[in-house]
Amino acid sequence: MEPPEGTGGGAAKKPKPSPAPPIAALGDDLLVEILLRLPSMASLASAALACKLWHRVASDPAVFRRFDALRRPPLVGFILTDRGGMRFPRRSPNLLFVRATRNPNLAAAAADGDFFFEDLPAVDSDADEEGYDWDEWRLRGCDGGLLLLSRGCHGLDLAVYDPVARTAVFLRPDGVFRPWFHMVRYAIVVDEADGSFLVIGFIFTFTAAVFSSRTGKWVSINMESVMMGKSDVKHEEDEEDEDVYQEDYEDVIFYSFHSFSSDGMAAGRFAYWRSDTKKHRHSNPVERILVLDTATMEWSVITAPFPAGESYCLADMPEHGGLCLFSSKEQCLQIWVRNSVGGWVLKKEFSLLSEWMKKIRRAEWMKRVRVLAARAGYVYMEFWSIRKANSYFLVLNMRTMKMSVFPNNPEDPHRGPAFPFFMRLEPLLGPDEDQNVHLNSV
16 A cells, blocks of 8 residues: 655654643733632742742732632631610620631631730720720721721720731821711721721711721711712602702601611621611611712612611622622521612522521520621521520521531620621732742631
C-alpha cells in the first residue's frame, strides 16, 4: 500500500500542542472570576503571593468585598439586650453574650472579647443628674466586628469599639445635633474591605448627619426626600381648605417619621430603621422602613409587604436586585424581592419546623421566630417563648437548607435588640506594603 502523500513514507507526526498562555496573559476580569472561586480567605492570601499581578488584583478592595460577600461570615456569637418596659432606659440595658461557634479560633475570640465594654475608657459625660447612670456606655449598633456605643443623657458622647482588639475611636457630633433626651437615632455601617466605618444619626426635625472614619468629619445629609416622599395623605380635587390639608399632611409625616424610635441596622451598604409598629386589634397599622443608601446618601421610605408586628430584617442581595426582606410568619421564613415596578413579591416561603423544632415547640412552648440578620446566604434567627427565659439561636444555610442550633440558657429573658457579632476578616495588604501577608484563619 502506498503511503499517504506528503508523509515521506514515515509515520505521521502529531502536531505540537500550542503552549499554554502565561499567567500574565489573563485579563484582570478573568483573574477576578478565578480568585472568587477559591474556597477560603487563606487560599486567597496564598494566591496573592504568587506574583505582583495576582497580588494587585486580590488586594483590590472591590474584589475583597465580593469575595467576603460570597463566604459565610465568621460568627462569634450574639449580643442580647433587655431594657424592660422603659423606652428610654435610665441605665445601659442588661446585656448577655451567647457564644455561637464551634471554630476554635473564633471560640478564643469569643472568650477573650470585651463584649460588655468593661475596658472601654470613660470620657467626660455631657450631663450629670442624680438617679441616672449617665457614665454607662449604651450599645446602639453593631456591624463588621465593631460596636457603636453612646454615653450621656443626650447620647452625644460616642465610641466605636472593637471588643476583640479592645481599641476605640471616640467622637462627638458637636454642632450637628442639639442636646435632647435620647432623640438621636444612630446606625453604624462598616466597610469590610478596609475596616472604615460610617456612623449615621438623625433626629425628628429631619436633621441627619454622617461621620466617616476616613475623613474624621461629620457631614450633614439632606432629608428632603423623606419630608416630601410621603404619599399616605392624598389631596382631593374638591378640597377647598389648603391649609387644613397641609396641616393633616404634615401631621402624617411627623407621626410616620416619629415612629422610627429604635436605632438602625446595617444591610450591606445600606442602613435602615424599622418603625417598630405593633399589631393592633382595632386598626390596621402599616410597617415602614427608613433606608439610607450610603453609596449615594439618598433616603427612602419602604412600606413592608406584610402586616405590622411581624419580625423581619433587610438584606443586600445583588443577585435579587438589591434590598430584600426576610420575615417570619409563625414558624415559616419568607423571602421578599422587588419586582420590575418596585413592588414586593414573595419569592419563597418554607417551614422551619424540622423534627427537632417540632419537639422543642411542644416541650418548651417555643413558638416565636425572631429574624436578626441575613448575610451571604445565611439567615440568623432566635426561637423563643414568652413563657421562658431560654431560647435557641438558629443559623440557616439558604443554599443547603441545613440549620445550626446554639442554645441560650439565661436566668432572665433578653427581649430587646439582638445583634449577631461577626469577626471582621483582615483585608489583604496593599501592593506597597510588606508581602508577608497575615490573616486570621477562621
